[in-house]
Amino acid sequence: MPSTVEELSPNRVKLTVEVPFADLKPSLDKAYKSIADQVTIPGFRKGKVPPMVIDQRFGRGMVLQEAINDALPALYGQAVQEAEINPLGQPEVEVTKLEDGDKIEFTAEVDVRPKFELPDFSAVSVEVDALDVPAEAVEQQLQQLRERFASLNEVERPAAEGDVVSIDLRATRDGEPIEGATADGLTYRVGAGGMLDGLDEAITGLSAGESADFTSTLVGGAARGTEADVHVTVVKVQEQELPELDDDFAQMVSEFDTAEELRADVVKRMGDGARLEQAAKARDAVLEALVGELDIELPEGLRTSELESRKQQIEQQLSQAGMDLEQYLKESEDAEEAETPEEFWAEVEKRSADALKAQLLLDQVADEREVGVEQDDLTQYIFRRAQQSGSSPEQEMQHMMEHNHLPEWMTEIRRGKALELIVSEATVTDTTGERIELANLADDGSIREPGAEQEQAQDAGSEDAAPADEATAEESTEAR
Structure with a gap:
């Protein structure tokens, strides 16, 4: 299939493709059949209308248009492969010549991957925090485990810190009830925090049937952010009785015989988790260091579409949370770097561009190092998605098939493996100066045995729920 490539700019090309008319025959046959199945013409059974009759009744032009629309995606894909270009985004296609029975010519303008030299990964050096599993954190985990199996005993005394109370809440403003700002039978542990400012102070010392009033800012619903007068009534006070951390408890809650x-x-599980977190930070740091030094001119169309996509996602998240951007910037700890909407959107634009550069870098590494994706890679990826989302591998597989996610997931896996190659060549040390080897780190935090099959270095595709748009290496490896 003859084609020519014209470079319109360093990041955009124009393909001119000439297609012999005979190549259109399968799509022409399909178009005739589709039209025949839809129309009713006297003297002919439905679906059996001859092409000549269809041409006479509806015009040859309509058939050609439907056939060309059907054939163009495959023809464009073939032309891209033959021209050995790496397109980014959707092409602008125009049929420039149509000679019925002879040939078709179309052009396709599309952004392409910028050309750049890969940096020397062995020259990259980053530092991450040393592994640390504080004894207090271990005790906190054990305490939470005991609380899960604690018993609650109703008591006739004032509520104190650690007690579990049942409460009724009523919020008013200027003496008028606030719609949607009431709750009955709400269970709350005194001292837990995270609900209403002033609630702990108000209910501490109250017995069942007693009430108190305080002023606070509502944190949920349509009245979120509203200053309100809150009336709280304690319905029931329960004392939490924790089981002893002994051998009997260990046998009850685990497969272990002793405490x-x-x-x-x-301790081991927390260490594994810390090791995985350290590895993720190391990968982020390596990728961030490389992207910071990468001089790539991003195609304007790609940059704009990516930024708009992120803006829409953030605005949708804010809307669902019942917040505007200024309120989010004021209340969220994740947005400390930006104090104004202008600063926030500028940061989003920078992170968006950095994420695109990371994708381009990983794609080029994958191409030059001939990174492949095996069936086992996809299987492990599907199992990880299922574990993270609380679904089953079968459900994830069905979702992939229904929404045609296979190309995206294969790209994510390939980029993850490319990132693993990069990190294995970089120098990663912790704050004590000890070098960290990440190449053999499994997803459970353990060390793979020599010769074990390498897995994807990092899962992609889980998006940060916070509108702060934190661009990590994980986000940077998402398929677009």
């Missing part, structure tokens, strides 16, 4: 073994398992 010592249970504690050791908690």
Whole structure:
């Protein structure tokens, strides 16, 4: 299939493709059949109308248009492969010549991957925090485990910190009830915080049937952010009785025989989690260092569409949370770097551009290093998605098939493996100066045995729910 490539700019090309008319025959046959199945013409059974009759009744032009629309995606894909270009985004296609029975010519303008030299990954050096599993964190985990199996005993005394109370809440403003700002039978642990400012102080010391009033800012619903007068009534006070952390408890809640073994398992799991977090930060740091030095001129169309997509996602998240951007910037700890909407959107634009550069870098590494994706890679990826989302591998597989996510997921896996190659060549040390080897780190935090199959370095596709748009290496490897 003859085609020519014209470079319109360093990041945009124009393909001119000439297609022999015979190549259109499968799509022409399909178009005739589709029209025949839809129309009713006297003297002919439905679906059996001859092409000549269709041409006479509806015009050859309509058939050609439908056939060309059907054939163009495959023809464009073939032309891209033959021209050995890497398109970014959707092409602008125009049929420039149509000679019925002879040939078709079309052009396709599309942004392409910028050309750049890969940096020397061995020259990259980053530092991350050393592994640390504080004893207090271990005790907190064990305490939470005991609380899960605690019993609640109703008591006839004033509520104190740690007690679990049942409360009724009523919020008013200027003496008038606020719609949607009431709750009955709400269960709350005194001292837990995270609900209404002033609630703990108000209910501490109250017995069942007693009430108190305080002023606070509502944190949910349509009246979120509203200053209101809150009336709280304690319905019931329950004392939490924790089980002893002994061998009997260990046998009840785990597969271990002793409390010592249970504690050791908690320490190990927290260490594995810390190791995985350290690895993720190392990958982020390596990728961030490379992107910061990468001089790539991004195609304007790609940059604009990516930025608009992120803006829409953030605005939708804010709308669902019942917040505007200024309120989010004021209340969220994630947005400390930006104090004004202008600063926030400028940061989003920078992170968006950095994410695109990271994708381009990983794609080029994958191409030059001939990174492939095996069936086992996809299987492990699907199992990880299922574990993270609380679904089953079968459900994830069905979702992939229904929404045609296979190309995206394969791209994510390939980029993850490319990132693993990069990080294995970089120098990563912790704050104590010890070098960290990440190449053999499994997803459970353990070290793979020599010769074990390498897995994807990092999962992609889980998007940050916060509108702050934190661009991490994970986000940067998402398929677009």
